[in-house]
Amino acid sequence: MTYPSIESLHSALYAGETTCAKLVEASLVRAEEKSDLNIFIELFPETARAQALAVDQKIQSQTAGPLAGVIVALKDNLCFKGHGVSASSNMLRDFESQFTATVVQKLIDADAIILGRTGCDEFAMGSSNETSAYGPVKNPLDPSLTPGGSSGGSASAVAAGICHAALGSDTGGSIRQPAAFTGTYGVKPTYGRVSRHGVIAYASSFDQVGPFAKCLDDLAKITEVISGADAYDTTCSDRAVPSMALAQADRPFSFAYYKEVLDNPALDPEIRDYFFAQVQKLEAAGHRVEAMDFPYLDALVPIYYILTTAEASSNLARYDGVHVGHRSENASDLESLYKKSRSEGFGEEVQRRILLGTFVLSAGYFDAFYGKAQKARRVVRDATLEALQQVDALIGPTTPHTAFPLGQEYTDPTVLYLEDIFTVQAPIAGIPAVSIPAGPHSNGLPFGIQIMAGPFDEPKLFQAAHILDRL
Numbered sequence: 001m002t003y004p005s006i007e008s009l010h011s012a013l014y015a016g017e018t019t020c021a022k023l024v025e026a027s028l029v030r031a032e033e034k035s036d037l038n039i040f041i042e043l044f045p046e047t048a049r050a051q052a053l054a055v056d057q058k059i060q061s062q063t064a065g066p067l068a069g070v071i072v073a074l075k076d077n078l079c080f081k082g083h084g085v086s087a088s089s090n091m092l093r094d095f096e097s098q099f100t101a102t103v104v105q106k107l108i109d110a111d112a113i114i115l116g117r118t119g120c121d122e123f124a125m126g127s128s129n130e131t132s133a134y135g136p137v138k139n140p141l142d143p144s145l146t147p148g149g150s151s152g153g154s155a156s157a158v159a160a161g162i163c164h165a166a167l168g169s170d171t172g173g174s175i176r177q178p179a180a181f182t183g184t185y186g187v188k189p190t191y192g193r194v195s196r197h198g199v200i201a202y203a204s205s206f207d208q209v210g211p212f213a214k215c216l217d218d219l220a221k222i223t224e225v226i227s228g229a230d231a232y233d234t235t236c237s238d239r240a241v242p243s244m245a246l247a248q249a250d251r252p253f254s255f256a257y258y259k260e261v262l263d264n265p266a267l268d269p270e271i272r273d274y275f276f277a278q279v280q281k282l283e284a285a286g287h288r289v290e291a292m293d294f295p296y297l298d299a300l301v302p303i304y305y306i307l308t309t310a311e312a313s314s315n316l317a318r319y320d321g322v323h324v325g326h327r328s329e330n331a332s333d334l335e336s337l338y339k340k341s342r343s344e345g346f347g348e349e350v351q352r353r354i355l356l357g358t359f360v361l362s363a364g365y366f367d368a369f370y371g372k373a374q375k376a377r378r379v380v381r382d383a384t385l386e387a388l389q390q391v392d393a394l395i396g397p398t399t400p401h402t403a404f405p406l407g408q409e410y411t412d413p414t415v416l417y418l419e420d421i422f423t424v425q426a427p428i429a430g431i432p433a434v435s436i437p438a439g440p441h442s443n444g445l446p447f448g449i450q451i452m453a454g455p456f457d458e459p460k461l462f463q464a465a466h467i468l469d470r471l
């Protein structure tokens with residue numbers, strides 16, 4: 001895909017230099033050429049071709065929407081009526097969406113074209129794409145590496161030049177970490193900014209859908225399109241959606257970073273040096289940057305994994321082979337049907353999280369784990385919001401290092417959980433966060449700079465990101 005932005009794509013489409021039909025064919029060819037990367041679980045060629053013809057007509061009659069001809073891939077946990085959706089799990093291997101997710105409908109209403117669904121960690125649980133029942137997506141920048149997780153397929157569809165943009169979901173970093181690992185832009189909007197209707201749930205008080213794109217301008221445009229009230233999701237805010245179009249900030253911004261993040265021993269020293277070089281540039285450009293204390297960093301990953309596994313154990317209870325999901329052929333009675341269906345349908349990591357979540361919710365342990373983690377979540381949220389009253393945005397590295405090799409053996413799953421150390425704060429606090437590409441590292445790979453802003457302040461988030469993006 002040769003258009004670096006929606007703006008340049010639209011110039012070409014409206015000048016008659018290309019058509020949506022041609023763009024779809026080019027994307028399908030490109031997807032085929034890149035099939036070794038295992039990005040798509042399924043392409044939707046017929047749907048995409050039909051949409052392309054319809055949008056081409058609208059372009060002719062000057063009635064096309066703001067995302068006319070923008071080719072988008074969907075993470076395999078977003079429902080699109082009449083198309084398969086599986087959360088990359090054997091539990092839903094042959095499942096077909098019964099309705100269309102609000103976010104997908106909003107894309108279609110804006111005249112975007114849906115190309116297919118991309119591989120992710122099973123039920124969005126993972127950081128490397130390796131928990132997918134379909135095998136991991138490979139990083140387009142180097143196929144021996146992970147593209148990150150859980151929305152690694154969506155990030156890779158953009159990074160490999162197959163699509164203009166893609167949707168992912170982010171519960172603890174699943175958009176921002178793959179964006180950092182693939183050199184793309186990715187945003188997790190404020191909790192409640194975007195509808196979760198038709199999104200296969202992992203942890204309902206954390207999950208948010210957001211886009212991947214090749215530039216910040218596109219990211220902001222798509223976020224604006226998918227935002228807004230939804231009668232089907234009562235947690236979705238009915239606040240008016242502000243314009244997210246990128247305006248140049250008309251005043252110096254104030255930024256803060258956390259000392260504990262930059263002093264963290266897990267952080268690659270080169271990423272740290274790059275970050276401080278950016279801080280100097282910010283200051284030289286007239287912005288203010290201060291170091292803040294954040295004594296809760298080490299509590300974030302435990303809070304996240306206690307609360308999300310608790311919510312997951314409840315959300316995933318519906319997959320019992322009776323109501324919905326894989327049904328075992330080897331059952332002899334109702335109880336063995338439940339047990340065998342769930343044991344066969346869910347992979348190891350999902351089972352581990354259901355067990356952990358059931359444990360922290362069980363009588364006798366509820367107060368010690370779940371109740372305590374809820375209180376700790378409030379403390380973190382309060383501290384985060386207080387910091388964001390003092391400065392416009394919080395900045396830091398998105399991840400401790402660049403993309404790591406696929407196929408590493410983990411005897412201890414908490415090693416991988418610690419990958420999420422910098423990304424879980426935003427969903428714990430419910431605030432928006434964006435990752436913009438940075439680097440390259442001396443190993444040739446990109447990494448990410450993360451920017452967080454106050455709740456429902458996506459316009460300020462994008463403005464702050466824009467300042468950093470242009471340094």
Ligand code: GLN
Pocket residue numbers: 124125126127149150169170171172173174175202420
């Ligand atoms: N890596 C995190 C996890 O494994 C984040 C996942 C996500 O945001 N969906 O839970």
